[in-house]
Amino acid sequence: MLKYGLIGYPLGHSLSAVMHNAALRHLGIEAQYCLFEIAPRRLKGFMLRLRDKGDIRGLNITIPYKQRVMKYLDRLDNSARDIGAVNTIKREPDGRLAGFNTDGCAFMRRLRELGFSPRGKRIAILGAGGAARAVALGLAREAPQVIRIYNRHLRRAKQLAGFVRRQFEVNIEAADDIAGLDIPGVDLLVNATPLGMQPKDACLVDEGSFSRGILVYDLIYNPPRSELLLRAQRQGARTENGLKMLLYQGAQAFNLWTNLPAPERIMEAAISPSPVCRAAKSIYAQ
Ligand code: NAP
Numbered sequence: 001m002l003k004y005g006l007i008g009y010p011l012g013h014s015l016s017a018v019m020h021n022a023a024l025r026h027l028g029i030e031a032q033y034c035l036f037e038i039a040p041r042r043l044k045g046f047m048l049r050l051r052d053k054g055d056i057r058g059l060n061i062t063i064p065y066k067q068r069v070m071k072y073l074d075r076l077d078n079s080a081r082d083i084g085a086v087n088t089i090k091r092e093p094d095g096r097l098a099g100f101n102t103d104g105c106a107f108m109r110r111l112r113e114l115g116f117s118p119r120g121k122r123i124a125i126l127g128a129g130g131a132a133r134a135v136a137l138g139l140a141r142e143a144p145q146v147i148r149i150y151n152r153h154l155r156r157a158k159q160l161a162g163f164v165r166r167q168f169e170v171n172i173e174a175a176d177d178i179a180g181l182d183i184p185g186v187d188l189l190v191n192a193t194p195l196g197m198q199p200k201d202a203c204l205v206d207e208g209s210f211s212r213g214i215l216v217y218d219l220i221y222n223p224p225r226s227e228l229l230l231r232a233q234r235q236g237a238r239t240e241n242g243l244k245m246l247l248y249q250g251a252q253a254f255n256l257w258t259n260l261p262a263p264e265r266i267m268e269a270a271i272s273p274s275p276v277c278r279a280a281k282s283i284y285a286q
Pocket of ligand 1: 126128151195243245
């Protein structure tokens with residue numbers, strides 16, 4: 001049987017298998033989408049063996065490997081080269097492994113649906129990893145007033161700011177410290193770190209500091225409401241979690257792998273946190 005799948009570590013939070021298997025079943029495609037939870041010391045071996053595993057036709061990549069898998073691929077699509085990270089791998093008909101990035105389009109598509117235009121806006125991004133790259137590049141294209149990147153390791157934030165500046169004339173800078181985050185002066189705050197996935201995680205933004213006009217977009221979708229979103233909601237801020245982005249990036253990946261339009265409504269129903277789904281998926285019980 002043909003296989004698709006997700007590489008990452010850890011993967012307990014992921015809804016990708018539920019979403020893609022629903023799409024494969026709906027279209028009668030005899031294939032299975034599997035979760036490949038690969039510890040960092042096993043990544044190299046997995047990627048080297050992937051070349052010979054012809055039954056694996058496509059993969060998604062998640063935290064923490066979006067940048068690390070790039071060196072094992074034969075070709076990078078412009079989407080992956082521009083962003084500097086890969087979230088989708090496709091085995092091409094000649095066996096070559098090609099890397100794509102569908103995160104940026106997915107994020108911007110959802111932002112448009114929410115009626116948020118980045119033009120002239122002040123934006124703060126938490127994180128400087130693979131997802132933050134896709135978000136920063138997507139936003140930089142649309143002439144914001146300023147993008148500030150807050151990251152645990154300043155060096156990585158500076159690298160991302162420099163990478164974006166080389167492609168766009170945009171005011172983007174690495175912030176020295178999260179303590180300098182000026183929420184009232186921000187129109188859009190994006191969390192592109194995994195902080196909030198675990199109940200014990202610290203929240204990077206203080207209770208009481210959100211302004212009403214801000215849109216707080218957390219790329220985390222499990223739990224559906226992270227501590228960051230709960231704090232923002234309590235103060236009347238607009239909030240969005242990562243579920244629609246998951247859907248849109250997955251739909252584009254599905255289309256790349258199968259050359260078929262992705263059945264988005266089926267995929268969305270599979271991951272919707274309805275009471276029935278919640279009971280069925282231990283994932284929401286964390
Ligand atoms: P990544 O490439 O590994 O980057 C992780 C980022 O988070 C880095 O900037 C890292 O900082 C920071 N970070 C990690 N642990 C931290 C901690 N304990 N304290 C402070 N900062 C920390 O991961 P990614 O692929 O960008 O994913 C980031 C998040 O976005 C994940 O939660 C992922 O599930 C989510 N995501 C969601 C979607 C969606 O479709 N909804 C798509 C993509 C990603 P350092 O650089 O200092 O290590």
